[in-house]
Amino acid sequence: MSDPQMKVVIVTPEIPYNTGAIGRTCVALGLELILIKPLGFSLDEKAVRRSGTTYWQHVQLTEYDDWKSFLDDRKPAREALHFFEEHGAKSFYEPDYQEDAYLIFGCESKGLPDEILNGMQDRTFNLPMRNPVVRSLNLANTATAVIYQAMRTQLGG
Template sequence: MRIALFEPEIAGNVGAVLRLGACLGTAVDLIEPMGFEWDDRRVRRTAMDYIDHVAVVRHPGFDAFRGSIGTQRLVLFTTKGDRSAYDFAFRPDDVLLFGKESAGVPAAVADACAARLRIPMRPQVRSMNMATSAALALGEALRQCGALPG
């Protein structure tokens, strides 16, 4: 299982997702362009020394990323999702995709995904922080697959 971030804009969110990947043993794909310089110290400040314990792959764009995952199923998490993440059957080789913080993903990227899932939340609010969403989604996916560490 992998986490993929489409054109992330906030270094702190990327750092938090890298730390999540390190803790749960999940690689992280970063689909460029990103909204910050990769050497941004804010990434390392959030990821801390955990960044040394996660496999990170940077892709120059969505097409390059898509070509790298072969037949793995791409599962998009979006506020526009038509199914709850808790009513979905995850597979161990799924790639969990999260869009950029300000705009999600374009329609063409959403159309390339096998599923569009949402994390249920109160109707009075728009969305969760991307790193928080990734943690909830990955935790459920790994739980279903019996792949939670420890």
């Protein structure tokens, strides 16, 4: 398999089942999964492997100690960064996702830290929800919806 272009980034994930499920989606689509520490669990936990089932061993996984280390190593172009937040400025349907896009998600309880989002309002997106009683969606569900929307043109849909 060639090196994946689009990448999924989770900043300080807390729930192993979500990370395992997102990892499984990454394997299915040939995407790299990048985790920014600290993690709220050990990657050796059964819960991660159970959610990723037998696919976890195939996840192209990269870990960084913090956001700055990620930026210093990857040096992503600003226009390649797509942040997903409950109160994002635009719908996730709006951008034209580049082949080398970074799809960035925060932890389950707090989302992305302000220090990461500062100055990135125009790069922050939300998933529309029709019923106001739902405050947010599960991280794994959100990531999967975003990944498929971002890859829509690449997948021929």
